[in-house]
Amino acid sequence: MAGPAAKSPPDTPSDDSLFRTLIATAVDGIMVIDERGIVLVYNNACERLFQYRAKEVVGQNVKMLMPAPYRDEHDSYLDRYRRTGDARIIGIGREVRAARKDGSAFPVYLSVGAGTLNGERIFVGIVHDLSQLKAESAAREEQRAIMASIVESSNDAIISKTLDGKITSWNAGAHKMFGFTAEEALGKPIAMLFPPERFREEIDIVAKLEKGESIQHYETVRRRKDGSDFEVSLTISPLYDAAGRLAGASKTARDITERKSAQARLQQLQDELNHVARLTEISQFSTALAHELNQPLAAIMNYMNVAKRLLAPAKEGAQAKVQDALAKAGEQAQRAGQIIRRLRDFVEKRDSTRTVEDINAIAEDAIALGLVGAKSSNIKVRTRFAPDSPAVLVDRVQIQQVMVNLLRNATEAMTSSPKRELTITTAGLDGSGVEVTVADTGPGIPKEVMDRLFKPFVTTKSGGMGIGLAISHSIVEAHGGRLRMKPNDGGGTVFHFQLPAAPPTE
Numbered sequence: 001m002a003g004p005a006a007k008s009p010p011d012t013p014s015d016d017s018l019f020r021t022l023i024a025t026a027v028d029g030i031m032v033i034d035e036r037g038i039v040l041v042y043n044n045a046c047e048r049l050f051q052y053r054a055k056e057v058v059g060q061n062v063k064m065l066m067p068a069p070y071r072d073e074h075d076s077y078l079d080r081y082r083r084t085g086d087a088r089i090i091g092i093g094r095e096v097r098a099a100r101k102d103g104s105a106f107p108v109y110l111s112v113g114a115g116t117l118n119g120e121r122i123f124v125g126i127v128h129d130l131s132q133l134k135a136e137s138a139a140r141e142e143q144r145a146i147m148a149s150i151v152e153s154s155n156d157a158i159i160s161k162t163l164d165g166k167i168t169s170w171n172a173g174a175h176k177m178f179g180f181t182a183e184e185a186l187g188k189p190i191a192m193l194f195p196p197e198r199f200r201e202e203i204d205i206v207a208k209l210e211k212g213e214s215i216q217h218y219e220t221v222r223r224r225k226d227g228s229d230f231e232v233s234l235t236i237s238p239l240y241d242a243a244g245r246l247a248g249a250s251k252t253a254r255d256i257t258e259r260k261s262a263q264a265r266l267q268q269l270q271d272e273l274n275h276v277a278r279l280t281e282i283s284q285f286s287t288a289l290a291h292e293l294n295q296p297l298a299a300i301m302n303y304m305n306v307a308k309r310l311l312a313p314a315k316e317g318a319q320a321k322v323q324d325a326l327a328k329a330g331e332q333a334q335r336a337g338q339i340i341r342r343l344r345d346f347v348e349k350r351d352s353t354r355t356v357e358d359i360n361a362i363a364e365d366a367i368a369l370g371l372v373g374a375k376s377s378n379i380k381v382r383t384r385f386a387p388d389s390p391a392v393l394v395d396r397v398q399i400q401q402v403m404v405n406l407l408r409n410a411t412e413a414m415t416s417s418p419k420r421e422l423t424i425t426t427a428g429l430d431g432s433g434v435e436v437t438v439a440d441t442g443p444g445i446p447k448e449v450m451d452r453l454f455k456p457f458v459t460t461k462s463g464g465m466g467i468g469l470a471i472s473h474s475i476v477e478a479h480g481g482r483l484r485m486k487p488n489d490g491g492g493t494v495f496h497f498q499l500p501a502a503p504p505t506e
């Protein structure tokens with residue numbers, strides 16, 4: 001390639017200056033050593049790589065740029081090559097360690113070519129710095145190792161599969177959950193984890209993945225190796241290959257059997273609690289109820305006695321009077337019967353049934369039941385019922401129970417208040433529903449229960465259970481409403497809740 005300078009076109013640099021520029025601007029380090037290892041050429045890039053200036057290296061043995069133990073072996077390599085022609089690196093190149101001036105070592109790719117200059121054997125080394133590349137791949141490897149250990153230590157089953165349903169990865173969680181070892185699962189169809197009646201799901205899943213969609217917390221049933229089924233929550237995401245093509249899917253499966261049975265237990269407990277709550281209320285009411293029932297029963301007795309007396313000596317006009325007394329006795333007996341019927345409704349444990357109801361009628365019933373004995377506590381009860389509030393779709397007994405709870409709490413709160421006023425209001429909400437308000441003039445909610453008012457077992461009463469408001473809250477929420485509390489202007493408490501209007505029937 002080298003030709004006489006005279007042959008070059010006028011604006012072409014001489015071979016010499018071209019060579020110097022090339023050496024000086026090369027990104028990789030370029031070095032020339034003689035056969036004893038003495039450095040003849042050391043370019044700018046070498047200065048950056050090794051931190052030594054050219055004048056510190058040129059004329060020195062190249063081994064100064066190598067870390068121990070290579071430093072001490074280099075002379076013998078050159079020696080052997082001189083004697084035997086046995087090349088370890090010459091003509092090829094490989095990854096080696098190099099040493100900077102500050103003593104730190106770093107990885108480089110060194111390619112070495114051999115030639116002759118002025119009859120002397122020389123070696124040309126090209127040094128490519130690998131530090132950054134190595135650091136990046138070490139970081140990637142570390143990342144991969146962390147991910148692998150997360151996957152391995154996860155309690156969830158983490159599985160990947162190809163688009164045609166072959167299992168391609170299987171972690172320890174999957175082994176524990178499904179019972180298949182990695183050897184048993186890898187390469188096998190994912191369908192072996194499905195109960196047969198769920199096969200169709202896979203078709204829908206693949207269809208979604210093909211649209212690039214992932215599937216979040218999909219609750220379904222899968223089958224273990226031993227044939228037993230269990231409930232899982234699946235999260236499935238598409239996996240793409242390096243070219244960005246959909247190649248498969250990764251699935252995370254979480255066993256939710258326990259969560260499900262805990263939910264069922266909780267529901268059962270809540271049902272029991274509702275039942276117990278009603279029974280507790282009843283036992284609290286029993287004294288007052290006995291009092292209330294006594295009134296019609298005593299009246300019945302009185303009318304009966306009057307009738308008996310009137311009949312004995314057959315007084316004039318007795319027949320009409322006896323008829324009247326018996327009719328009145330009948331009315332009172334009916335009233336006693338009504339009280340008992342309401343009571344039975346209230347205690348009865350039954351499933352929630354929703355019917356279209358008039359909120360004012362429910363409120364009236366609740367007041368009759370909830371304020372038994374309130375008259376004796378000198379409480380002034382006021383009702384303000386919206387005349388044309390929309391009908392609501394509710395479980396009558398449950399809503400009645402909510403109101404009874406609120407009324408009982410209000411009357412209990414006011415027992416030692418100077419002013420005892422209870423106001424029950426129903427109001428239409430622009431046709432979208434109704435709002436029920438129970439306002440008292442008691443002392444207000446005690447500070448210590450304020451934040452946890454609607455939590456179960458929060459009470460300030462010695463005989464209290466603290467479940468009335470918790471249950472009321474959940475009943476109202478189950479009806480799509482909200483039970484809230486606010487202070488009453490001028491002292492006391494206001495509880496209010498909304499219920500959505502029943503959908504129109506026609």
Ligand code: ADP
Pocket residue numbers: 405409410413440442443444445446449453458459460461463464465466467468469470493
């Ligand atoms: P319990 O009546 O069995 O204590 P609740 O859940 O019905 O259970 O009520 C919890 C607590 O909230 C009561 O103990 C009381 O301290 C407070 N509370 C409820 N309603 C009122 C009210 N109207 N005025 C003042 N405090 C109330």
